[in-house]
Amino acid sequence: MARLTKKQKEARAKVDNNKIYSLEEASALLKEITYTKFDASIDLAIRLGVDPRKANQMVRGVVSLPHGTGKDMKVLALVTPDKEEEAKAAGADYVGLDEYLQKIKDGWTDVDVIVTMPSIMGKLGPLGRVLGPRGLMPNPKTGTVTMDVAKAVAEVKAGKIDFKVDKTGIVHAPIGKASFDTDKIIGNAQELLSTIMKLKPTASKGVYVKSIYMSSTMSPSIAVDTKIG
Incomplete structure (x- = not known):
């Protein structure tokens, strides 16, 4: 296993792995624990209670992030x-x-x-x-x-992205950059999550959004409350 750098240790020490953070808390904390010299990307990983092997449980869609991705899309x-x-x-x-x-x-x-x-x-x-x-x-x-x-x-x-649940039942999507204000990170995250909620397959039973994790490039991940809004 690779040895952690001093900054990686400091970042991990700030994240309570036993806590589920609100979206607001996670967005603010992420800015604290992002230590890259470049403008790191911020991503959400949303685990869904679906079986993507079944066509009637596939979750795929598009969303226009209100504050863009922060990336100049080619x-x-x-x-x-x-x-x-x-x-x-x-x-x-x-x-x-x-x-x-x-x-x-x-x-x-x-x-x-x-x-x-x-x-x-x-x-x-x-x-x-x-x-x-x-x-x-x-x-x-x-x-x-x-x-x-x-x-x-x-x-x-302008910030339109498409997303698709992978074979393990997780949607990975970019929601901005570490340089964004927390309000912009929160706004983009809420837009993505509300779009995914609207796409719940009728064939999906039980808990739909099982977990949400927020992270930036090379940062630890932060568990986010699945009860959004």
Whole structure:
């Protein structure tokens, strides 16, 4: 086991592992125990009482964080020539079609989100093995396959994220940066959690939200009260 640094020990000492913190307490404490020299990302890990192996218990959705993610999301718009100016004006970092399809085929995936049009999805199918594992395959359910390319690009740039429960029943999602005020961290967390609550599958029985943990890059995790709002 790796030896803890002095700062790691100090951070862990401030977290009571036997306590369930309120969202407000956790947000404030996290800023105290984040010691990285860079602006660390803040994440929530929400364990749900679902069986993701069953299609009727899959939890997946999108949420527009009111205060953004704090990250400059790099967006690739794969569009026909008549939509290129629209995508550029909305803030897409890369705009085009065939040249980028070839770059992806050659292994290039240096983007956070890909937005495209329904007519182009057929060309993306063969690239599923490259895009799928990286979570980059556009999907109509997340609003990244649409004729309104400008709106999709603008929403991603403003802080729209998509989330999906993993095979262990946990949703991992970014909710901001350590430099955010606590009010912004709380607001983003509440928006994500309320969205997940609305997506509870009817087939899910018993406790839906089993646990919530908040952490930042390299920080200890903090247990958060599941009774939000």
